[in-house]
Structure formats: C-alpha cells, structure tokens
Amino acid sequence: MxxxxxxxxxxxxxxxxVSLNDGLELSLYIFRNIREIAGACAMEKELVPLLKENILQRKQFILEFVNKTDPFTLTTRIGPNDKKAVEEELNHLDHLLKKADENTLGQCEVCHESVEAARLEMDYSACVCLEHLSGEERTKLEYDLELSQKVQRALxxxxxxxxxxxxxxxxxxxxxxxxxxxxxxxxxxxxxxxxxxxxxxxxxxxxxxxxxxxxxxxxxxxxxxxxxxxxxxxxxxxxxxxxxxxxxxxxxxxxxxxxxxxxxxxxxxxxxxxxxxxxxxxxxxxxxxxxxxxxxxxxxxxxxxxxxxxxxxxxxxxxxxxxxxxxxxxxxxxxxxxxxxxxxxxxxxxxxxxxxxxxxxxxxxxxxxxxxxxxxxxxx
Missing domain, CATH: 3.60.40.10 (PPM-type phosphatase domain)
Incomplete structure (x- = not known):
C-alpha cells in the first residue's frame, strides 16, 4: 500500500x-497561514537567546578554524575565497550579535514587527517579514519550505x-x-x-x-x-x-x-x-x-x-x-x-x-x- x-x-x-496536496496549493496555503503557524508573528521568548547562542558558536568555530589551521590547509578549505570573505562573515555575525544585544534580532526592518519564528529557525539572519518580501524572495522561500517538508515526509x-x-x-x-x-x-x-x-x-x-x-x-x-x-x-x-x-x-x-x-x-x-x-x-x-x-x-x-x-x-x-x-x-x-x-x-x-x-x-x-x-x- x-x-x-x-x-x-x-x-x-x-x-x-499535512492535510494538503503537494505543489502550488501547499505553497500558497503556507504563505497565507504562516502567521498562524508561527504564532501570529509573535516570536517565542526563548528563540532569541537560542539564536544568539548559535551565532556565537558559529563565530567561535570560524575563529578557531582560521587561527589554528596551517596556511596550506586553510587555503585548501577556503578554496578560491581569501581571508576577506572570512572577515566579511565574521563582521556579519558581529552585526547579528549586536542586534541581539539591542533586542532587534528577528525584527522586520520595514515594519519593525517580529519576523515569523518558523522563518528564523530556518535562517537566523532573516530581517524582513513575509509581508515585505519581494516576489523573488517569496519564490525562493516557497521552494525552501516545500523542499524541507518533502524531505521530512520522506523520512x-x-x-x-x-x-x-x-x-x-x-x-x-x-x-x-x-x-x-x-x-x-x-x-x-x-x-x-x-x-x-x-x-x-x-x-x-x-x-x-x-x-x-x-x-x-x-x-x-x-x-x-x-x-x-x-x-x-x-x-x-x-x-x-x-x-x-x-x-x-x-x-x-x-x-x-x-x-x-x-x-x-x-x-x-x-x-x-x-x-x-x-x-x-x-x-x-x-x-x-x-x-x-x-x-x-x-x-x-x-x-x-x-x-x-x-x-x-x-x-x-x-x-x-x-x-x-x-x-x-x-x-x-x-x-x-x-x-x-x-x-x-x-x-x-x-x-x-x-x-x-x-x-x-x-x-x-x-x-x-x-x-x-x-x-x-x-x-x-
């Protein structure tokens, strides 16, 4: 069977x-109802500390990798990228940590409401809520959500x-x-x-x-x-x-x-x-x-x-x-x-x-x- x-x-x-068919119907349902699914756009109180902890861990990992890896191995692992790309990533993480300290991490930069918790779990750097995403961004998110669901269904x-x-x-x-x-x-x-x-x-x-x-x-x-x-x-x-x-x-x-x-x-x-x-x-x-x-x-x-x-x-x-x-x-x-x-x-x-x-x-x-x-x- x-x-x-x-x-x-x-x-x-x-x-x-989920009690829905695959495809576009599912995607549209997700976008129309994700605020309900995520708790009416209210971020869970414990989510921001968890996100901050994950960002800190990622920063620490990158720093240890850069500082403790020999030059040849480091060049091999980074590939065509140079240390500038690593520095940009560290700067990005510092920016997110600053937002966490200012209690603005996970806040939409357009309407200043909380970004949906379900999105932050997928991307802790998300800074725009669903209502203010561009058409291209919505299409990409739609694809990511469908893929995540299909992967879990396959398990x-x-x-x-x-x-x-x-x-x-x-x-x-x-x-x-x-x-x-x-x-x-x-x-x-x-x-x-x-x-x-x-x-x-x-x-x-x-x-x-x-x-x-x-x-x-x-x-x-x-x-x-x-x-x-x-x-x-x-x-x-x-x-x-x-x-x-x-x-x-x-x-x-x-x-x-x-x-x-x-x-x-x-x-x-x-x-x-x-x-x-x-x-x-x-x-x-x-x-x-x-x-x-x-x-x-x-x-x-x-x-x-x-x-x-x-x-x-x-x-x-x-x-x-x-x-x-x-x-x-x-x-x-x-x-x-x-x-x-x-x-x-x-x-x-x-x-x-x-x-x-x-x-x-x-x-x-x-x-x-x-x-x-x-x-x-x-x-x-």
Missing amino acids: GWDGGYWRDGSPCADI LPNTLPEIKRFEIAAFSQPARIVGGDYFDFLRFQDGTHALAIADVMGKGMPASLLMSNLQASLRIIAPEKLKPADVLERLNHIFCHNIRLTKFVTFFLAQIDEATRTLTYCNAGHNPPLLRHADGSIEWLIPTGAAIGLIEQTEFLQNSVILQQGDRVVLYTDGVVESFNKNEEQFGEERLEQFLHNSAALPTSQVIASLRETLHQFTQTTQPLDDTTVIVLTAV
Missing part, C-alpha cells in the same frame, strides 16, 4: 504530514506493515512546516516487528533536524538488536555523546510477537500509550526509563502485555493531550480515555479520523499548536 492525498490507498488514514514510513493478527493505522502532522515528531515500523534482528514513536524536545527546524538523526540511528541499530531495551540503550549512548541540537527525546519502542500477540516494550519518558482491553478496562503503558539523551547512566526496563482479540493500543505524542480549547483547558488523558471508549466499535482505519474530528471540535482549530502523531494498533 502507498499513500495518496492524506489516506492510505486502501482507504484508511495514512501518515499525512517517515509511506506504507503500513502487514502484521499477522493485528490492524494498524497512523497519522502525523507538524505544528509548523516541519516538526520533531517521529514514528516508524522496523524489524529486529530476529525478524519480529518493531513499532516506534518519539517526540523530540522543541519544534520546527531544529527538532526536525534531530528527528532525521534519530531516524537514521534507529534504522541502523534496530536490525542489529534482539529487544527494545538494547536498542534504546544504544540510542541513549549516541545521543548523550553526539547530539547537541536539543536536550532529549521521548521514545516508545515496542516489539510485536505475532504468534502470541505479545507486545514487549520500553517507554523512555514518552506519554504513556493507552491500552483498552476488549472488556472495557484501561491500562496505561507507563515509562520504564528516562528520555533518550537525558541521563547517560540509566537502565531501560522492559514490560510485556499479551493482547487479546479486540484489545486496542493508542500511541500518541503530547500534541494530542496538550491541545487547548478557547477556555485554555487541555484535552488531557481523561478525554483521550473517554474517546477510546466511545470509538471502541470503530474499525482501526476510522479511529484516527474520528480522533482528529474530536480534537477539532475541542480546539475549534485545524492547526495544532504542537506536533501531533497517533498510531492505533488493534488485535484481531
């Missing part, structure tokens, strides 16, 4: 990154696995053009199915970059391991030592035994998946270890649950339970639990569409404030 226009081609919901699975005695459906939508939610279907060394869902701390481009790192690492490690705990232990080591883009990643990884319908899992600080048994009882698959990248010396415990026919598991990211309505009330775990009871009779392929509609009725908006990902697994 493939996916087409937001649905698996067999008619069930797919891993649609997520485009088919559902066929798992004996189970039905499965999945959906993912970033709060911005790209996001930090991740889900995947893999195999362990012994051929058993693996099901993964993760949430990178943060939003937008930085979270998306780390998500791609997570995907690459997981797809290399999982086929070499026999159980979830071994995979998460290795991932945690890599992230604690090599990744500096964010603080941590919440991660839920499950192994499915088709013969016995056994779900063996590790929950690394992720929102507890909700298991509704066929008899109506509820079980939360609570964390068994710390989030990935948070604590180096930690143990990842495994739990197992045997699913009976009619049992249903819903895996989700915090964009579901942390959705707010106009009264600033969260959707929360209790409403999710009630939804699972109300949707018990629905086929797996319809559960996600029903949940999306429920969230829409609750929030009265189609654009989530946080990345939202859902996987539904039903024992049949």
Whole structure:
C-alpha cells in the first residue's frame, strides 16, 4: 500500500504530514497561514537567546578554524575565497550579535514587527517579514519550505506493515512546516516487528533536524538488536555523546510477537500509550526509563502485555493531550480515555479520523499548536 492525498490507498488514514496536496496549493496555503503557524508573528521568548547562542558558536568555530589551521590547509578549505570573505562573515555575525544585544534580532526592518519564528529557525539572519518580501524572495522561500517538508515526509514510513493478527493505522502532522515528531515500523534482528514513536524536545527546524538523526540511528541499530531495551540503550549512548541540537527525546519502542500477540516494550519518558482491553478496562503503558539523551547512566526496563482479540493500543505524542480549547483547558488523558471508549466499535482505519474530528471540535482549530502523531494498533 502507498499513500495518496492524506489516506492510505486502501482507504484508511495514512501518515499525512499535512492535510494538503503537494505543489502550488501547499505553497500558497503556507504563505497565507504562516502567521498562524508561527504564532501570529509573535516570536517565542526563548528563540532569541537560542539564536544568539548559535551565532556565537558559529563565530567561535570560524575563529578557531582560521587561527589554528596551517596556511596550506586553510587555503585548501577556503578554496578560491581569501581571508576577506572570512572577515566579511565574521563582521556579519558581529552585526547579528549586536542586534541581539539591542533586542532587534528577528525584527522586520520595514515594519519593525517580529519576523515569523518558523522563518528564523530556518535562517537566523532573516530581517524582513513575509509581508515585505519581494516576489523573488517569496519564490525562493516557497521552494525552501516545500523542499524541507518533502524531505521530512520522506523520512517517515509511506506504507503500513502487514502484521499477522493485528490492524494498524497512523497519522502525523507538524505544528509548523516541519516538526520533531517521529514514528516508524522496523524489524529486529530476529525478524519480529518493531513499532516506534518519539517526540523530540522543541519544534520546527531544529527538532526536525534531530528527528532525521534519530531516524537514521534507529534504522541502523534496530536490525542489529534482539529487544527494545538494547536498542534504546544504544540510542541513549549516541545521543548523550553526539547530539547537541536539543536536550532529549521521548521514545516508545515496542516489539510485536505475532504468534502470541505479545507486545514487549520500553517507554523512555514518552506519554504513556493507552491500552483498552476488549472488556472495557484501561491500562496505561507507563515509562520504564528516562528520555533518550537525558541521563547517560540509566537502565531501560522492559514490560510485556499479551493482547487479546479486540484489545486496542493508542500511541500518541503530547500534541494530542496538550491541545487547548478557547477556555485554555487541555484535552488531557481523561478525554483521550473517554474517546477510546466511545470509538471502541470503530474499525482501526476510522479511529484516527474520528480522533482528529474530536480534537477539532475541542480546539475549534485545524492547526495544532504542537506536533501531533497517533498510531492505533488493534488485535484481531
């Protein structure tokens, strides 16, 4: 099965990154609605310090490279450019740092309003908001945004696995053009199915970059391991030592035994998946270890649950339970639990569409404030 226009081609919901078609329609939608997506053009308070830190790191890297590299290697690395180009880059970085100190970094030079946060995450030197871009600049940005989204879409699975005695459906939508939610279907060394869902701390481009790192690492490690705990232990080591883009990643990884319908899992600080048994009882698959990248010396415990026919598991990211309505009330775990009871009779392929509609009725908006990902697994 493939996916087409937001649905698996067999008619069930797919891993649609945004509920829009590719091409010009998507681009126009982005430009008309990016102020909403970026929070009505209000820059996040924590964004400017983060941008300043990144600029300082880049300046320090260039200075160390120039001062500590021998002349021959330096000439080789710079190529036809001379030190003047390096000096111009350093001057540009100093200019940005001065703007940060004056609290004007990320401010539009035309209207003096904040440049959209989503743009600043892609280009910290952006100094003109969308409304004041030239036609040529809009065309270039349109291309960059579409490319970023297509790259992230390519990182997520485009088919559902066929798992004996189970039905499965999945959906993912970033709060911005790209996001930090991740889900995947893999195999362990012994051929058993693996099901993964993760949430990178943060939003937008930085979270998306780390998500791609997570995907690459997981797809290399999982086929070499026999159980979830071994995979998460290795991932945690890599992230604690090599990744500096964010603080941590919440991660839920499950192994499915088709013969016995056994779900063996590790929950690394992720929102507890909700298991509704066929008899109506509820079980939360609570964390068994710390989030990935948070604590180096930690143990990842495994739990197992045997699913009976009619049992249903819903895996989700915090964009579901942390959705707010106009009264600033969260959707929360209790409403999710009630939804699972109300949707018990629905086929797996319809559960996600029903949940999306429920969230829409609750929030009265189609654009989530946080990345939202859902996987539904039903024992049949």
